[in-house]
Each structure stands twice: as C-alpha cells, then as structure tokens.
Amino acid sequence: MTLPVSPDDVLAQQLVQWLPSRRWYAAKNSAVDGVRILLRETLSADDALIVEHVVIAVDSAATDTQLYQVPLGYRPGLPDHLLAWALPEAPTPTLPAYDGLRDPDVIACYTKGFAGTASAGALQFDLTADYVVEPGLHARVLEAEQSNTSVVLGESLLLKVFRRIEPGINPDVELHRALGEVGCEFVAPLRGWIDAVVEGSQTTVAMLQDYAANSADGWSMALTSVRDLFAEADLHADELGTDFAGESERLGIAVAKVHADLARLPGASLRPMGSGAVAGMLERLDLAVAAIPELAAYRDGARALFEAATDAGPTPVQRIHGDLHLGQVLRTPERWLLIDFEGEPVKSIAERQQPDSPLRDVAGMLRSFDYAGHHALGDAGPSNTSQRMFRATEWTERNCSAFCDGYGSIAGFDPRDHAAVLLAYELDKAVYEAIYEARHRPQWLPLPMRAIARLAG
Numbered sequence: 141m142t143l144p145v146s147p148d149d150v151l152a153q154q155l156v157q158w159l160p161s162r163r164w165y166a167a168k169n170s171a172v173d174g175v176r177i178l179l180r181e182t183l184s185a186d187d188a189l190i191v192e193h194v195v196i197a198v199d200s201a202a203t204d205t206q207l208y209q210v211p212l213g214y215r216p217g218l219p220d221h222l223l224a225w226a227l228p229e230a231p232t233p234t235l236p237a238y239d240g241l242r243d244p245d246v247i248a249c250y251t252k253g254f255a256g257t258a259s260a261g262a263l264q265f266d267l268t269a270d271y272v273v274e275p276g277l278h279a280r281v282l283e284a285e286q287s288n289t290s291v292v293l294g295e296s297l298l299l300k301v302f303r304r305i306e307p308g309i310n311p312d313v314e315l316h317r318a319l320g321e322v323g324c325e326f327v328a329p330l331r332g333w334i335d336a337v338v339e340g341s342q343t344t345v346a347m348l349q350d351y352a353a354n355s356a357d358g359w360s361m362a363l364t365s366v367r368d369l370f371a372e373a374d375l376h377a378d379e380l381g382t383d384f385a386g387e388s389e390r391l392g393i394a395v396a397k398v399h400a401d402l403a404r405l406p407g408a409s410l411r412p413m414g415s416g417a418v419a420g421m422l423e424r425l426d427l428a429v430a431a432i433p434e435l436a437a438y439r440d441g442a443r444a445l446f447e448a449a450t451d452a453g454p455t456p457v458q459r460i461h462g463d464l465h466l467g468q469v470l471r472t473p474e475r476w477l478l479i480d481f482e483g484e485p486v487k488s489i490a491e492r493q494q495p496d497s498p499l500r501d502v503a504g505m506l507r508s509f510d511y512a513g514h515h516a517l518g519d520a521g522p523s524n525t526s527q528r529m530f531r532a533t534e535w536t537e538r539n540c541s542a543f544c545d546g547y548g549s550i551a552g553f554d555p556r557d558h559a560a561v562l563l564a565y566e567l568d569k570a571v572y573e574a575i576y577e578a579r580h581r582p583q584w585l586p587l588p589m590r591a592i593a594r595l596a597g
C-alpha cells in the first residue's frame with residue numbers, strides 16, 4: 141500500500157465538510173465549528189481495503205456537542221458505486237475514504253465480529269443467549285436512509301448502526317431486550333448489539349435483530365387504502381376492498397399488548413398530567429412559533445387545551461415507544477411488529493428513558509392516520525373543502541376509531557375515555573410535526589397546521 145490514511149486532524153477537516161450533506165446528520169441547520177475524533181479503531185487492513193470504526197464529537201455554537209459514528213472504508217481506487225459516498229479529498233495525497241456502510245466488504249467486518257471470527261478491538265459484540273451468527277452473510281444496505289443506517293444480513297438479520305449516539309444503553313436495544321425477555325410477539329427478536337467505550341462510558345453503537353423479510357410498513361399500506369378510496373368515487377371507506385379498518389384494529393391490539401409488556405418495567409404508576417408537562421408542551425409550541433410565526437394565533441387555545449388535561453385525573457405512566465407512527469410498524473404475514481424504540485429524536489436518552497403516558501403513543505398513531513388520510517389531497521390546506529377532503533376525513537375517523545377499539549379491547553380502558561389527555565398529546569405531537577416539517581419537508585407543513593387549527597383554533 142503506497143498511500144496512508146488521513147491523520148486525525150485532516151480526517152476531522154474532511155468530516156466537517158462532509159457531514160452536513162448526510163441524511164442522518166441531525167444538526168443540518170447549524171454550522172459545524174469542529175470535529176474531534178474520539179475513537180478510531182482499525183477493524184481490518186490489507187492492500188485492497190482498510191476499515192476503521194470512527195466515533196466523532198461535532199462541536200457547533202448553535203447546539204450541544206453531538207456524537208456520531210462513521211464507519212469508514214479506504215480503497216486505493218474507489219469503484220464508481222462508492223464515489224457518491226466518498227469524503228472530500230484530503231489536501232495531501234491519502235487513500236480515498238468513504239462511508240463504509242455502503243460497502244459489503246466493510247460490513248463483513250461487523251458480521252465477523254458477531255461471529256467471533258475477527259478481532260473486535262474497542263468494539264464489544266454481544267449476542268443474546270445461544271444465538272449464532274455465520275461470518276459470510278451477504279450484506280445489503282437499506283436504501284431508505286433514515287436517522288440511522290440499517291443493513292440486511294443474509295436476508296434474515298437487520299444490523300442497525302446508530303449514527304447519533306449518546307453514552308449509555310440505547311432505548312432501542314434496552315426495550316427490544318426487555319420485550320424479548322417477556323416473550324412479546326409484536327417486536328422483531330433482538331439477536332445482539334455492539335457497545336464501545338466512548339469518553340469513558342459504555343455506549344450502544346449498533347443493534348442486531350431478525351429481519352422481517354415479507355413485511356410491509358403501515359404507512360405504505362394505509363396510503364394504498366386511501367389511494368383506492370380516491371379512485372372509487374362512489375365507494376365509502378368501509379366498502380373498499382382495501383378498507384384498512386381491520387388492520388387498524390389489529391394494530392391497536394398489538395400496541396396495547398406491547399404497552400402491557402412495557403408496563404412490567406420499573407417506574408409504572410398512575411399520575412395526573414402535571415404542570416411540568418404542560419410547561420414542556422408550551423415550550424415546544426414557542427419553538428414552533430419561532431419557526432412558523434402564524435402559529436402564535438393558536439397559543440391561547442393550546443394553553444387552554446393543555447391545562448384542561450391537568451384537571452383530568454390520573455392516567456397510567458410507564459415506558460412507551462415514544463415516536464409511534466405508521467412508518468414505525470411492519471405488517472408481517474402473521475402480525476404487526478413495532479420497530480424503532482429509540483423515542484423522539486429531539487429528546488436526550490435520559491429524557492426518553494423516563495416513564496411517559498401510553499396515550500402519547502396512541503396520539504402518535506391517531507396523528508399518523510390523519511397524515512395518511514389527508515396527504516394525498518394535493519392542496520391539503522384548510523381551504524380544501526372538496527368532496528375528497530370529506531372522504532379523507534371519513535377514512536381517518538374510521539381508522540382512528542378502529543385503532544382505539546382494538547387498543548381498548550386489550551388495555552381495559554378506551555383511549556377516547558381520556559379525551560382531555562389524548563387531545564393534549566395529539567396537539568403536542570402536531571406541534572412537534574410542524575417543527576419537523578418546517579425543517580425537513582416544508583411542502584408537508586399544511587398537514588400538522590390543519591390539525592393545530594382543528595385542535596387549538
């Protein structure tokens with residue numbers, strides 16, 4: 141090998157330029173002031189390929205320091221399909237570096253780590269009892285790159301490499317493990333995880349679980365049903381071949397069963413919604429107003445709705461999913477699975493580990509039915525009073541109702557009987573969505589705006 145890899149200070153500069161264009165980089169709107177390399181572990185090195193597991197701290201004046209993981213590959217000449225994933229060239233001649241999770245040969249180092257056939261260095265690979273991983277599994281990265289990067293191994297396992305990491309155990313691993321231990325059928329079984337010591341703290345860096353090969357996500361299925369509704373001008377939602385209400389009811393049952401299993405974890409109790417929770421919701425609304433000034437008109441209505449929830453008496457609190465929507469559920473041939481228990485990405489891990497109301501998850505699903513029902517309308521704004529708007533709302537109400545029926549049949553209470561609390565969580569979620577859409581998908585902003593007007597107007 142003739143060329144060296146970039147030294148730490150040069151690699152840090154390359155990453156400063158490269159990070160803002162990554163889908164998984166969370167602080168896109170804040171300038172990166174600097175990158176510090178916290179861990180740089182060589183997993184494999186020969187003349188054709190060097191593999192490094194890199195953990196960095198990203199400093200920015202606008203946000204707290206954030207930690208990210210960047211598995212890197214280096215090759216003397218990058219093949220065409222890796223060029224799109226390359227880091228910017230270094231100022232002095234060095235081996236070209238690229239996002240390693242786009243290269244099956246790099247991923248093979250992680251598979252071998254689980255199989256126990258490669259040295260793991262600073263990374264600690266764990267498998268759940270008696271589980272065995274074969275070292276030669278074919279690797280395929282999931283194209284829909286989201287907050288993290290997920291790789292399918294041998295069409296039977298999913299390796300999710302967390303991008304933004306925080307010290308401690310990641311709730312996705314923690315809750316999948318806890319649910320597996322009590323035999324919950326509504327999550328994909330956890331098979332393993334990887335830890336590293338980062339700045340002195342044990343930190344989860346990746347998770348291995350069963351890959352549900354023949355599954356469809358709830359969002360795509362719901363959209364198919366809505367598309368068919370719009371195509372059949374004479375039919376109501378309940379007359380469609382692709383009526384979704386049966387699935388929504390089964391989904392309600394699955395969510396309630398997961399909640400029942402999560403309620404076995406420490407911290408479950410009955411609690412009224414306190415003034416602290418309302419202050420948090422109003423704080424979030426203030427953030428939304430700063431980004432979308434027209435939301436200021438809903439401040440009084442929102443405050444009244446949030447405060448009504450504090451008078452509503454105690455409701456259960458426990459560990460929950462925390463960011464539940466139709467994109468976080470998969471329909472396998474047998475049942476619904478809930479995925480991605482990381483919680484709301486804007487909260488710290490410590491916040492996400494606090495007991496919270498299961499009604500927050502229910503509200504997340506109700507918001508998602510609202511999104512699915514209305515997103516195909518084109519002009520989804522409040523001015524759309526067409527027949528299609530009427531039918532979209534009919535679809536949404538039908539599926540929200542079926543979901544609550546299913547949930548109530550297991551939970552022992554109907555979420556709609558806690559209307560004041562449920563509405564507060566729906567509004568809080570819509571406010572969160574308004575911030576999310578303004579930042580990432582402004583053309584989707586009318587969806588949460590319409591909900592805020594309905595709930596707090």
Ligand SMILES: Nc1ncnc2c1ncn2[C@@H]1O[C@H](COP(=O)(O)OP(=O)(O)O)[C@@H](O)[C@H]1O
Pocket residue numbers: 282285286287288289290298300328349350351352353355357467468470479480482
């Ligand atoms: N166990 C699984 N089986 C099959 N596909 C899965 C599984 N878990 C996640 N997925 C797919 O991977 C995508 C990303 O997973 P997710 O856990 O939501 O990651 P992220 O945190 O990056 O959003 C999901 O949208 C889903 O399509």
Ligand SMILES: O=P(O)(O)O[C@H]1O[C@H](CO)[C@@H](O[C@H]2O[C@H](CO)[C@@H](O)[C@H](O)[C@H]2O)[C@H](O)[C@H]1O
Pocket residue numbers: 286287359463465466467468485504507508509511512573576
């Ligand atoms: O990436 P995550 O799954 O953690 O969630 C974030 O992105 C979601 C969009 O991909 C966003 O969800 C919103 O849009 C969905 C449709 O694309 C809809 O089903 C959800 O109800 C709606 O909240 C989610 O809020 C955000 O955290």
